[in-house]
Amino acid sequence: MTIQRAHEEILKLILAAEGGAEQIEAAIREVGPERTAHILADELVNRADLHEIPGQDAAPVDIQLALAFDGATVGHVIRAGKSAEHEAGRAEEPHATIEADLAELLRAVLGPWRAPEAQVLRIVWHDLENTERLGGTMHVFPVVKRLVRGTTGRHEDLGELSLRQGSDKWGLHFYTPHYERHFGPLRDRPLKILELGIGGYGNPASGGGSLRMWKRFFPRAVIYGVDVFDKAPLREQRIHTIEGDLSDEGFLQSLGRDLGPFDIVIDDASHGNSDLIAAFKSLFPYVRPGGLFAAEDLQTSYWPGYGGSSRELSSPATSMGFLKTLLDGLNHEEREHPEGHEPSQTDLTLTGAHFYPSLAVFEKGVNAEGASASWIPRQKMSYEEMSAVDWGEGLTADHADEDGGQ
Ligand SMILES: C[S@@+](CC[C@H](N)C(=O)[O-])C[C@H]1O[C@@H](n2cnc3c(N)ncnc32)[C@H](O)[C@@H]1O
Structure with a gap:
């Protein structure tokens, strides 16, 4: 895919993300639900800085995205190991699943920022009771938390x-x-x-x-x-x-x-x-x-x-x-x-x-405020001269209002 086309797609989604439900769904259909999931996963991975998590390269963890759209579920897998990769599909044994509505996820990731802690998804941890498997992959918790953080409105310095x-x-x-x-x-x-x-x-x-x-x-x-x-x-x-x-x-x-x-x-x-x-x-x-x-x-x-x-x-x-x-x-x-x-x-x-x-x-912008009126003296006047000027009814009426009509 050409860079130009990739940008057209993401721009379409960015613009739709601040529109109504119909606009969002139409954009997802046009770009394609799988491609939309790919674009959103890419943003989440980018915002997560997964390489900063201590021990994240010990063993890769698979995070399944399960994104509902049009009565079906779009699957996308994020594999966080030495580097983070993602692709369409289903993981055989995911360590966690993030379930969300695809349109809501789009709004949260590419729309105008939501409230800092807004939740648009559900997290399912698969190994909570499987201590043996969990032991070597405890970093799944920070990985998922950081991915989820990308859906909220936290502003970075x-x-x-x-x-x-x-x-x-x-x-x-x-x-x-x-x-x-x-x-x-x-x-x-x-x-x-x-x-x-x-x-x-x-x-x-x-x-x-x-x-x-x-x-x-x-x-x-x-x-x-x-x-x-x-x-x-x-x-x-x-x-x-x-x-x-x-x-x-x-x-x-x-x-x-x-x-x-x-x-x-x-x-x-x-x-x-x-x-x-x-x-x-x-x-x-x-x-x-x-x-x-x-x-x-x-x-x-x-x-x-x-x-x-x-x-x-x-x-x-x-x-x-x-x-x-x-x-x-x-x-x-x-x-x-x-x-x-x-x-x-x-x-x-x-x-x-x-x-x-x-x-x-x-x-x-447009720098056309208009010049000062021609009758305004271009010569600096003394206070005496200024005081002698009849500034007109309008101004005196305004001042009268400020003074409570006195
Ligand atoms: C100071 S670096 C940019 C740093 C970067 N904006 C940042 O903040 O991380 C300047 C860059 O300008 C490029 N550059 C220098 N002369 C140029 C020219 N005539 N046309 C285009 N790029 C030029 C150099 O190759 C260099 O990569």
Whole structure:
């Protein structure tokens, strides 16, 4: 199955998961109950971090999923051993069975998060009385508990996820608290996220820490990662990698055209000043209203080796110099332009800019609040002059109300 088709399937399920029963059932029928079970099992295994359980690799344990749909039961087995694998079917002697309604499980795993401890399933332990078998497989309890945890609405801390998934966004840099602030409100939405720079450079199987971090932080998002090296071995359900050189203008343009629009774009690639500027110019137009563009490692704006400068701080050829030019665009409607001025597309759609050490986050929207009325004096007035102005009936009536109609 192509990655594109796999993403279409999971997107269908993600969108259906916040709809009504009919919509959910129709999506399951379209994707197929077995394929839906596979997708959900993959999410549960991903969220469970089974490799962290002490002794989990001593003996594999088989967890049977028994998922009711359309009067039948879909079987899927998760085998947790040295690594966790799963496939359609029935285990001969499962250590535990998780019974659930397939549609309810879909809602719990891919829908907007439920209450933190909501239960949508029943667990059957098969070896409670069989002490001999249970003895060597006691880790079945934490395995099942962690799988079940993936159906609840527990929110994980982004800094912790960064550490665990191997990204440098916390620890080397300290970006995650800022990302929590800006990305947190979007967390439970169906999103399309693009990150430039996957990590690990020429080693195809190395890197991908931040892609895995975003996947966990945004349980309903599809994540696209771009790198100049082939990173195909890092692909997972909801993570797609694309190979290409971001300093190639044509490739940069094709990203937005072929994959956009995006809810979030993060630039963590070469950190060359001209590359960041080109990425912003090409991809900010493909950020959806309400979405965000984040630029990382802006310290290189001051490093000549990256095309930056510590002397010419306002040069628009440096990252920070260029980003600073955007700030006046926030107030483009208020600027006085004797010789006329056409606002740029960025002026018209940049609605917020936030700067932190080495990081900036830009908000996209419609920047058209309207300029201050022409009769408002552009000359600063003294308090005496202000007091002499007749501010009109409307204002005095409002104040009268506040004063209890006095
Ligand atoms: C700092 S790492 C990304 C780290 C990752 N985002 C994380 O937080 O785990 C930068 C990556 O950008 C890639 N890169 C550098 N120059 C590039 C270019 N011109 N086009 C695409 N990728 C590039 C490198 O191969 C490297 O893997």
